[in-house]
Amino acid sequence: MIGSGQQWPVASLGPIARARALGASIPSAAWTEGILDAPYGTAWPWVADLEVSVPRFDTQVRKIRVLDRSEGAGAGPGAGPGAEKLRITASTLGIAVPFDVRLEDGFCLMQARARIYLVLMAAEPHDDGAHTRFFHLEAIPLPGTRFLRGHLQRVVDADFANLSRLAAQGF
């Protein structure tokens, strides 16, 4: 046996690779990925403040309310640093939809309580942190919803365009 004390090389799954893998398993998932003209150290903290950020770049959401936040809950092996679980409501067309959120550094998974909608955002430093590589995905994780992918693609493209504009303006 090779000694167990030796340091075997270990591969990692970054936030964007993790989001891509999750998205690839959902037939209706639409996503976009690109570079934001803002440093990661500025962009991600702004995005992670969901009450402020989401209503500004997501035209479908008028308001986000954080109902409950538990820091470090259920981080578990393989999780990114500083994992948080949030319960939020996202108001769309006057209806407040409850979501469970998992928020980590560079990774945000938002799942509607009824499992009818899923939003994923992931980010990593680009150009040594001077810019931000951003991944945004929306999906309806229900059987027979693949035909909605075209609509969802227009939604995420519009969201990303808004986010790009806001990043260029310094949020």
Next chain:
Amino acid sequence: MDALVRALIPYVGRVCGAIALDRGDDAMQETFIAVLRNIRSLREPAALHGWVRRIAVREAIRAARGGREDPVDPDALVGLALAPVDVATVVDVRSTLAGLAPEQRAILVLRDIDGLSEAEAARLLGVPEGTVKSRLHRARSAFTRRWEP
């Protein structure tokens, strides 16, 4: 699904890192895409670990070969030239692994990280048990030569 990914990250990271080396991160992403796309085909939950292992080893070998899927002729590994020994890097596992073929690294991972028998490793890789024995012997010899001044 994300909870499953988080639970599997440490194990898949070790398999992909040791076999695919610098391409380990790519192998890891492809492993999880394959796992999540096909998880519904897994009828027996108890078989999850072995199923994920098979996918991770396959994707790691493919990534290490630069994406090529063509199987390596086991005979071609006989007499494989190992990297020159650098006594200064006594326990440099990575550089020793880099001197091995991806299939040899896979054998090491399956035997020395996962604890599979030679027969089990042979079944997983689709090669005769004798090939596993010879690959393992050469791989371990590479480490021994590294570590013995």
